[in-house]
Amino acid sequence: MSDDYAVVPIRRTASAIAEPAAVRWLLIGAAIAFLALFLFVPLIAVFAEAFQKGWTAYVSALREPDAWAAIKLTLLTAGIAVPLNTAFGVAAAWLIAKYRFRGKNLLITLIDLPFAVSPVISGLVFVLLFGSQGVLGPWLAQYDFKIIFAVPGIVLATLFVTFPFVARELIPVMQALGSEEEEAAMSLGARGWQTFFRVTLPNVKWGLLYGIILCNARAMGEFGAVSVVSGHIRGLTNTVPLYVEILYNEYNFTAAFAAASLLAVLALVTLAAKSLVEWKAARNESTYNLAGGE
Amino acid sequence: MSIQVFNISKSFAKNAILHDLTLEIPTGELVALLGPSGSGKTTLLRLIAGLEAADAGRIVLDGQDVTGLGVRERQIGFVFQHYALFRHMNVYNNIAFGLQVRPRRQRLGKREIGQRVEELLSLVQLEGLAERYPAQLSGGQRQRVALARALAIQPKFLLLDEPFGALDAKVRQELRRWLRQLHHNLEITSLFVTHDQEEALEVADRIVIVNEGRIEQIGTPREVYHSPANSFVYRFLGRANRFDEPLGGAGLIDPAEPGVSYIRPHELEVSRQRIGVNCLQATVQHVYAVGPIVRLDLKKTGTDLFFEVELTDERYRELQVQTNETVYVRPREAKGFPAEKALVSAGSHISG
Amino acid sequence: MAKRIKPRGILPGFGLTMGYTLVYLCLIVFIPLSLLFLKAASLSPGQWWEIISNPRVLAAFRLSFAAALLAGVINTVFGLLVGWVLTRYSFPGKRLVDGLVDLPFALPTAVAGIVLTAVYAPGGWIGRYLEALGVQVAFAPIGVVVALTFIGIPFVVRTVQPVLLDLEKQVEEVSATLGANRWQTFRRVIFPQLLPALITGFALAFARGLGEYGSVVFISGNMPMSTEIVPLLIMTKLEQYDYAGATAIAAVMLIASFLMLLVINFLQWRSNKLHRLG
Numbered sequence: 023m024s025d026d027y028a029v030v031p032i033r034r035t036a037s038a039i040a041e042p043a044a045v046r047w048l049l050i051g052a053a054i055a056f057l058a059l060f061l062f063v064p065l066i067a068v069f070a071e072a073f074q075k076g077w078t079a080y081v082s083a084l085r086e087p088d089a090w091a092a093i094k095l096t097l098l099t100a101g102i103a104v105p106l107n108t109a110f111g112v113a114a115a116w117l118i119a120k121y122r123f124r125g126k127n128l129l130i131t132l133i134d135l136p137f138a139v140s141p142v143i144s145g146l147v148f149v150l151l152f153g154s155q156g157v158l159g160p161w162l163a164q165y166d167f168k169i170i171f172a173v174p175g176i177v178l179a180t181l182f183v184t185f186p187f188v189a190r191e192l193i194p195v196m197q198a199l200g201s202e203e204e205e206a207a208m209s210l211g212a213r214g215w216q217t218f219f220r221v222t223l224p225n226v227k228w229g230l231l232y233g234i235i236l237c238n239a240r241a242m243g244e245f246g247a248v249s250v251v252s253g254h255i256r257g258l259t260n261t262v263p264l265y266v267e268i269l270y271n272e273y274n275f276t277a278a279f280a281a282a283s284l285l286a287v288l289a290l291v292t293l294a295a296k297s298l299v300e301w302k303a304a305r306n307e308s309t310y311n312l313a314g315g316e
Numbered sequence: 317m318s319i320q321v322f323n324i325s326k327s328f329a330k331n332a333i334l335h336d337l338t339l340e341i342p343t344g345e346l347v348a349l350l351g352p353s354g355s356g357k358t359t360l361l362r363l364i365a366g367l368e369a370a371d372a373g374r375i376v377l378d379g380q381d382v383t384g385l386g387v388r389e390r391q392i393g394f395v396f397q398h399y400a401l402f403r404h405m406n407v408y409n410n411i412a413f414g415l416q417v418r419p420r421r422q423r424l425g426k427r428e429i430g431q432r433v434e435e436l437l438s439l440v441q442l443e444g445l446a447e448r449y450p451a452q453l454s455g456g457q458r459q460r461v462a463l464a465r466a467l468a469i470q471p472k473f474l475l476l477d478e479p480f481g482a483l484d485a486k487v488r489q490e491l492r493r494w495l496r497q498l499h500h501n502l503e504i505t506s507l508f509v510t511h512d513q514e515e516a517l518e519v520a521d522r523i524v525i526v527n528e529g530r531i532e533q534i535g536t537p538r539e540v541y542h543s544p545a546n547s548f549v550y551r552f553l554g555r556a557n558r559f560d561e562p563l564g565g566a567g568l569i570d571p572a573e574p575g576v577s578y579i580r581p582h583e584l585e586v587s588r589q590r591i592g593v594n595c596l597q598a599t600v601q602h603v604y605a606v607g608p609i610v611r612l613d614l615k616k617t618g619t620d621l622f623f624e625v626e627l628t629d630e631r632y633r634e635l636q637v638q639t640n641e642t643v644y645v646r647p648r649e650a651k652g653f654p655a656e657k658a659l660v661s662a663g664s665h666i667s668g
Numbered sequence: 669m670a671k672r673i674k675p676r677g678i679l680p681g682f683g684l685t686m687g688y689t690l691v692y693l694c695l696i697v698f699i700p701l702s703l704l705f706l707k708a709a710s711l712s713p714g715q716w717w718e719i720i721s722n723p724r725v726l727a728a729f730r731l732s733f734a735a736a737l738l739a740g741v742i743n744t745v746f747g748l749l750v751g752w753v754l755t756r757y758s759f760p761g762k763r764l765v766d767g768l769v770d771l772p773f774a775l776p777t778a779v780a781g782i783v784l785t786a787v788y789a790p791g792g793w794i795g796r797y798l799e800a801l802g803v804q805v806a807f808a809p810i811g812v813v814v815a816l817t818f819i820g821i822p823f824v825v826r827t828v829q830p831v832l833l834d835l836e837k838q839v840e841e842v843s844a845t846l847g848a849n850r851w852q853t854f855r856r857v858i859f860p861q862l863l864p865a866l867i868t869g870f871a872l873a874f875a876r877g878l879g880e881y882g883s884v885v886f887i888s889g890n891m892p893m894s895t896e897i898v899p900l901l902i903m904t905k906l907e908q909y910d911y912a913g914a915t916a917i918a919a920v921m922l923i924a925s926f927l928m929l930l931v932i933n934f935l936q937w938r939s940n941k942l943h944r945l946g
Contacts, residue, residue: 039840041850046757053753054765056746059794060818061771064783067793071786110692117685129689131933135697138925140879141777142899143918146906147700150707155911157703181696204679214680236773243776246881246899250906263778263882270782270886279786282779289774296774297767367841387844394845400838404860414846417856462842469846 068286071279083277084284091257092265092281095173099248099261100241103180107237111188112230116222119196120204130193136185144182145250148175171253176261179247184240191233195226228303232296239292243285317343317378317472317505319364324373326359333359334529336373341507341522346499348520349509352552356529357509358477364507365475366390378472390473393466397478399458401450407461408446411436414469436464439498456487467502476508480515492519513553517541525549547653550578557581557623575654581611581626583649586635595646598623600639605632612637614645701922708919711912719916724892725901729920731809732898736877739816744870747824748862754825755832769825772818777882784815785887807889812897815883820873827869831862864939868932875928879921 041049073080083089114133118126136144150156152169162169169175203225207217223230245263252259254268262281269278319341326334333356341347349357362368364375366387375383382390402410409416415429424432437443440460450458459479466474479495480488496519499506510516516523517537525532525540525548533545544550551558559577585591598614601622610632612625625645627635637643708716719725753759754766772780788795789806798805805811835858843853881899888895896904898921905914 039837039844039850039853049749050753050757050759053746053750057750057765057769057821060814060821061768063793064780064787064818065768065771065775067787068779068783071783110689113685113692114689116681117689120679121682123686129693131929132693132697134929135701138875138879138929139701140881140899140902140918140921140925142881142902143704143879143922146902146914146918147704149906150703150911150915151700153911155909178696182700185696201679208678217679218681239774243774243779245776245778245781249881250903263776266778266782275786278782282782285776285779289771289776289779292774293767293770296770297763365845367845387841388847388849392845394842396838396842398836398838400836400842402839402843402857413843413848413856417843417846417848417852465842465846 065286068279068283071275072283074279075276079276080280080283083280086277088257088260089265089277089281092260092262093284095176095259096242096261096263098173099177099180100238102177103184103241104234104238106181107184108188108230108234110185111190111192111233111237114189115192115196115226116218118193119199120201133186133189136182139182141183141244141246142250144247145179148178148182148251152178170251171255172259175251176248176259179251180241180244183244183247184237187237187240188230188233191229191236192226195229196222199225228299228306232299232303235292235295235299239289242288319473319505319507320374320376321360321364322374322376324360324363324375325371326356326363326368327371332529334363334370337529337531339524339531339534341505341524343505344503345521346496346506346519347508347522347524348516349507349524349526350513350516350552351511351526353511355526357511357526360526361475361477361507361509364473365392365394367394391469391471393469393471393474395459395462395466395474395476395479397481399450399462399482401458401461401465403450405449406446407437407442407448407450407453408433410450410461411465411468413465432468436468439467440464454487455483456491459483459491463498472505474504474506476506478510479508480510480512488515495519517553525552527552544651547576547578547651550651550653555581555624555626557584559621559623575652577647577650577652579623579647579650581624582609583647584623584625585646585648586612586625586627586631586637586643587646588635588637588643590644591646595644598643598645600637600641600643603632603637603639605629612643614643617642704915704918704922707911707915711916715912716916719913720920724896725917727893728896728898728901731812731894731896732878735809735812735816735897736874736880738813739820739877740870740874742813742817743820743824743873744866747821747869747873748828748866750821751825751828751832755829770822772821777819777880778886780818780883781815781886784818784883785811788814788887806887807891807895809888809895811887811889812884812895815887816877816880819880819883820877823873823876824866824869827865827872828862831865835861864935868935868939871928871932871935875925875932878928879925 040046114129118130149170151158152162152175153159154163154170156170169178203221204217207221212220242261243263244261245267248261249264249267252261252264254260254264256268260268262285266278266281266285269275269281319339321337321339324334324337325332337356337360339360349360351357359368363370364377366382366385366389370383373383374381377390377392402413405413411433412429415424415432418424433446434443437446440463442457442460442464445453445457450461453461459482463476463479480491483491492515508519520537522534522536523540524534527548533540533549535543540549541553544553550556556578557580559579597617599617601613601615604611604613608629609626610629612627613622614625615622635643711719750769754762754769785792785806787793788798788811790796790799790804792806795805803810805814839857840853843857848856879899881897881903884897885900888897888900890896890900898917902914902917902921905911905917
């Protein structure tokens with residue numbers, strides 16, 4: 023062909039649907055600045071404040087007997103609430119994903135309800151039920167059984183607040199998977215529980231784990247609802263978040279931030295676990311697709 | 317309004333997709349870019365449109381070097397395989413989009429835009445569907461909306477990426493005929509990508525056969541089908557039997573020249589008796605006797621060479637062959653190509 | 669149409685899971701919540717109106733709604749920006765940033781409350797610069813907005829991100845071939861497709877902000893008529909054993925939240941139903 027058009031390397035023009043570099047960096051800068059003001063600086067500040075008076079002050083703040091009691095109560099509460107809500111989440115997800123029945127959408131909405139309720143109101147409903155002026159209050163007083171301003175109330179409020187987490191993560195995962203594999207297992211002679219443990223559970227394990235992680239984070243960190251029902255009795259009905267509040271209101275900032283830093287570490291571990299689970303789930307899916315796709 | 321591509325090269329992540337490719341498409345023609353998947357044909361189309369930038373080379377549209385110009389300045393209409401309709405807009409707004417986004421000085425008034433959209437709707441035979449949303453249309457209707465949308469900006473060139481790829485067989489057949497007719501009326505230089513040789517042979521004025529980032533042959537459907545430049549083109553355009561020895565039986569190929577022979581299934585003659593000296597003896601493996609054409613799977617006697625023959629239903633009834641019977645086969649026509657090793661280099665030159 | 673073939677399929681456990689789900693749901697959620705409405709219904713309209721029309725209560729409602737609305741708007745704008753930057757561009761530390769967006773979900777609200785106060789208080793890390801500019805954040809209504817903005821960050825980002833990922837590249841390319849510039853493509857092609865997700869994200873952030881307690885009470889200063897939010901008012905009434913007052917206010921809050929939930933569900937249902945190709 024014509025010699026006028028020799029092979030000439032040309033300047034790489036940007037792709038047809040990309041923004042100019044200047045615009046790109048401006049947007050990135052604005053996004054980072056926003057997140058820095060509202061997320062990054064506060065996150066760093068938690069640890070900076072906690073270690074303001076040095077390592078020894080930090081450690082001694084956490085070795086207070088009240089701090090220990092709060093940590094133990096938080097672990098106990100999560101230890102009860104998470105397994106119960108996990109069992110519920112699995113049952114509800116199985117029900118919703120595997121069967122067709124009337125009122126399913128209503129059921130899903132009801133499961134989501136606690137998310138729409140203010141934490142303070144979540145505590146309030148249990149006060150109305152079990153408090154001294156509550157519906158069951160006089161009856162409980164007769165048997166000298168305390169729920170409000172005691173550990174059972176804290177557990178109940180936590181159960182309510184963390185109610186939807188596992189179900190909510192699991193339902194879409196199970197719905198997407200359908201019932202074919204379970205039906206195949208049943209046709210091969212597996213019994214119900216065998217089918218569940220050997221077919222369903224391995225398929226949904228990452229979604230389940232994710233739900234449990236989120237449920238646990240909220241159970242350990244819940245403040246408003248627990249605050250309403252706890253009565254703030256030191257060493258008895260204080261969870262770690264409530265203990266943080268008390269120290270803070272006593273102007274014992276270093277100790278407050280020391281306890282808060284424990285919760286912040288928990289939050290970071292939660293986020294890391296979440297990323298890991300998401301990464302695992304994505305990898306599983308892609309290998310699954312590779313195997314099934316070709 | 318020709319499309320010229322000079323010495324274009326393009327790589328993605330170090331994989332070379334196009335190698336120093338040169339091509340010219342004359343004004344007003346409807347041209348097919350035909351090739352297997354991964355041959356680089358879609359990339360070539362996107363380079364011409366300006367959706368990708370080439371690593372090297374020149375693109376000249378209508379005599380103007382547009383290599384450095386963006387997609388918006390090239391005046392091309394582009395139709396995507398999956399239509400890429402704006403799903404939040406109704407048909408009217410989809411088609412009017414290109415008119416509405418023009419700079420204010422060049423923009424038509426509301427009424428003129430409305431008129432133009434009406435004209436286009438009747439051109440693509442979708443009158444009365446202006447208020448529908450893409451989700452409410454059939455595949456064929458969506459394709460025609462995409463085409464009307466591309467035509468709305470009065471492009472100098474129309475580029476279509478697998479325009480019938482996502483449609484079912486019957487609609488596809490209908491749209492092919494319709495596109496031919498439309499092109500005939502509009503006379504706009506058009507280039508479409510396809511991997512379906514039947515589609516290319518049926519619709520295009522001219523076919524560009526692309527393989528591994530290079531052009532194997534350019535020609536009219538008759539030319540490429542009857543005078544393939546190499547064995548790749550031959551094999552790609554239809555069913556082919558390959559014989560490693562030169563088949564000189566019908567005196568078609570010089571037996572002295574080393575190479576391979578290709579014969580289409582319908583170019584083989586079958587009989588129960590020996591015909592001539594050099595005919596092949598074979599056993600019938602299977603008979604597919606449905607429809608006007610009957611296909612026989614044959615195995616050359618004494619070898620593991622399998623090949624196919626097609627004959628008319630009439631001839632099949634005359635012959636009355638059964639599975640495991642022995643028959644004799646003679647080529648009416650064959651194409652000889654240099655042996656495969658030589659072919660690789662033969663494919664690398666650019667023929668025009 | 670065969671209607672009555674195996675309506676529930678062959679898998680066992682329908683009775684068990686249905687029974688368990690309903691009993692547990694009733695015990696933990698349904699009965700306690702209905703009780704609140706029963707209690708609220710036992711008030712006469714006159715009593716009810718007296719509680720709600722109290723100037724202090726009205727001021728709290730005004731602040732809660734205004735602050736949640738403002739924080740929701742801030743989060744919609746910046747959530748779209750963050751979601752866009754995280755899906756479209758690459759930059760160093762992107763994965764870390766993406767992971768940290770969920771921090772407000774994971775960080776206990778009490779921790780958020782005390783640290784935001786420390787950072788934004790006069791003399792705090794950011795507060796000292798704002799103080800120099802004459803802006804007081806902590807112990808002022810803006811403090812409530814700051815806390816609710818923090819709480820709401822993940823909602824818009826996480827609803828808009830999957831939609832951005834799902835957008836077909838070809839739709840933007842076709843827009844370019846039709847002569848639209850980048851801004852026109854964004855405004856007329858991309859933005860309308862993001863709008864349902866943005867509204868959903870906004871509604872989620874708004875609903876969450878309305879009920880938020882822990883992160884606000886530290887930074888707001890809790891001055892009646894000025895920086896007192898509704899959940900705090902409920903808390904105060906409870907501490908004074910004014911159960912009727914707490915219940916009346918809570919019922920109004922709950923109805924507002926349920927309406928939000930309905931709107932969110934409706935929006936999601938509609939965006940799923942409409943404009944789905946193929």
